[in-house]
Amino acid sequence: MFIEAKTQLTTVRDLLRFAVSRFNEAELAFGHGTQNAYDEAAYLILHTLHLPLDTLDPFLDAKLLPSELETVLKILEKRVKERTPAAYLTHEAWLGDFRFYVDERVIVPRSFIAELLREQLTPWVENPDAVTTCLDLCTGSGCLGILMSYAFPNSMIDAVDISEDALEVAYRNVSDYGLEDRVHLIKSDLFESLQGKHYDIIISNPPYVNAEAVKALPSEYLHEPKLALGSGEDGLDATRIILRDAPKHLNEGGILVVEIGHNRDTVEAAFPEIDFTWLNVSAGDEYVFMLAREQLI
Structure with missing residues (x-):
């Protein structure tokens, strides 16, 4: 045909x-x-x-x-x-007005956190100009770290990923935006290589697809790095580590913002002692949670 x-x-x-x-x-x-x-x-x-x-x-x-x-x-x-x-x-993906280079070394950017960064995490961040240190955990193509640099113009950003391939793509995007002096790329398995580092804001769009859902993914999604999709039987392996270790890396008054896909019920059942704040995005209030440091210690 x-x-x-x-x-x-x-x-x-x-x-x-x-x-x-x-x-x-x-x-x-x-x-x-x-x-x-x-x-x-x-x-x-x-x-x-x-x-x-x-x-x-x-x-x-x-x-x-x-x-x-x-x-x-x-x-x-x-x-x-x-x-x-x-x-x-x-070889391109768009988040709002921002264009990013992508290839099969990284997941295709589509994070709801991008919407929240356009609003500078209002009202959870009262003074965006006062934010000086940020972390983008599981940065992939570097897109959220780059958006953070625009949302918080006085901040230095660490953008972390376990994949060297992903960091190569992130470096290209950081360079395209001329942000080499503000967005620092670090190879690390979550917080593993960040000892002694502290941040005003930590964001993360980690792997969160559960094992059953991974098996049912359409062929299109199988082109993406497996490392960036699945996260254990219930999809929360990475999220558990983030919740455990984030308090050690948040400044006093700092906040944690994490995207978890369709896992709200699973997250709340796994952590009944935590009072999650679920942020409103275009798809609803089930996909991204926010926690203050004081809620995690």
């Missing part, structure tokens, strides 16, 4: 219709930046043709050169046949 498309399709509109049909036919899974076949098709087509990502209508009836058509069809075919997430095909 993709071979036939080379001789029959001529416009962006043709490509868009074709892509949506093929994506739906293949029952692709979304969630790596888009939520449906139409949005993903539009994104891949516009990106591949070097057109503005937020401007589709003026180009719908534009005719493509044969070479342009072939290039777009190759991308669409790879998305369908290999089920490669769009972010790995374009």
Whole structure:
């Protein structure tokens, strides 16, 4: 069908219709930046043709050169046949207005904590300018550490990951934003290499998928590093360590913000003695919790 498309399709509109049909036919899974076949098709087509990502209508009836058509069809075919997430095909992911380089060495950025950082963790942080030390635990591509540097302009940020491959990607993003003097990349298994370090704010989007859910993940998610997804039988192996060790690394009055996916009930059952504050994000109040240092000691 993709071979036939080379001789029959001529416009962006043709490509868009074709892509949506093929994506739906293949029952692709979304969630790596888009939520449906139409949005993903539009994104891949516009990106591949070097057109503005937020401007589709003026180009719908534009005719493509044969070479342009072939290039777009190759991308669409790879998305369908290999089920490669769009972010790995374009080597970019967006959190709000921030663009990050990504490849299969890192999980595709999609953290709800990014939404909270845009608001400078209001009202939990009263004076963002007074924040001087931050930690992004399990930084992956470095995206949240970079967002922290903008949210808290007077802060120095440590961005930590156990994966050297991930840190290489993070270094590229930190360099792209010119933040080498403020965002410091550290190889560490959670807090292991952070002895003696203390922070005003610790954020983490750790692995949190439970074993059963890992087995049921769509093919798209299996392109991501396994290390960044699963976290033990109940998905809380990393979270347990974070809750245990965070108090030793938080300054007085410091806060901990952790994303845990769909595990709110599991977290509350595992730690009935802790009064979690669940933060509101676009998907609801079940995905990110906040704790003050005093609640953890």
